[in-house]
Amino acid sequence: GAVVSQHPSRVICKSGTSVKIECRSLDFQATTMFWYRQFPKQSLMLMATSNEGSKATYEQGVEKDKFLINHASLTLSTLTVTSAHPEDSSFYICSASNRDYQPQHFGDGTRLSIL
Amino acid sequence: AQKITQTQPGMFVQEKEAVTLDCTYDTSDPSYGLFWYKQPSSGEMIFLIYQGSYDQQNATEGRYSLNFQKARKSANLVISASQLGDSAMYFCAMREVMYSGGGADGLTFGKGTHLIIQP
DSSP states (O other): OOOEEEEOSEEEEOTTOOEEEEEEESSSOOSEEEEEEEOTTSOOEEEEEEETTSOOEEOTTOOTTTEEEEEEETTEEEEEETTOOGGGOEEEEEEEOSSTTSOOEEOOOEEEEEO | OOSEEOOOSEEEEETTOOEEEOOEEOOOOSSEEEEEEEEOTTOOOEEEEEEETTOSSOOEETTEEEEEETTTTEEEEEESSOOGGGOEEEEEEEEESGGGTSSOOOOEEOOOEEEEEEO
16 A cells, blocks of 8 residues: 655654754655644644645744744655754644545654753 | 544454444535545555445445435444554544535544544
């Protein structure tokens, strides 16, 4: 079945560091990928929709200058958390779908801890 | 108002029993999709089952079935013959189609149900 790979799985870094997270669709082309954030014991919240070859669409309340998204190819989207602070510590997870209206397949997520 | 409501924050079930996880949704979009995902403690999101708003029959996938009652806007997940490995968080999610322009759109998740299967 469709597989989505996310890297790294865990990041621990100092406040002020920028962190890049990669999301790859391994066996299908994804014109659209999605980035979610999940705080402990909470649900997943959609942050942004990553569109290949165009600007990402951000959900209300998500700072686009803080969370930079690049979708340069049909198999790769990256999320960069710029100048991360402790409040950015969370579980970030991406998803992709190989066709419209089909179930989204998720990466394994990235646990980001900012000290 | 919440678009996806899961009223059971936690459930304890005996192994081999069937379990029903509740999910109600709110949308005025005539075309939508409903999903259930399992999230073990390791964090990955595992797709379980999908129901489209126009599907005539309830979806089934192995031990998972979806009790879709469109008029009541409910999409309960039924797990038959529960196993210890079923212990996890379970999330109900929805994707609305019309408001997205007909293309791919992100999912709206419920708060989840923490299911614990006891031996």
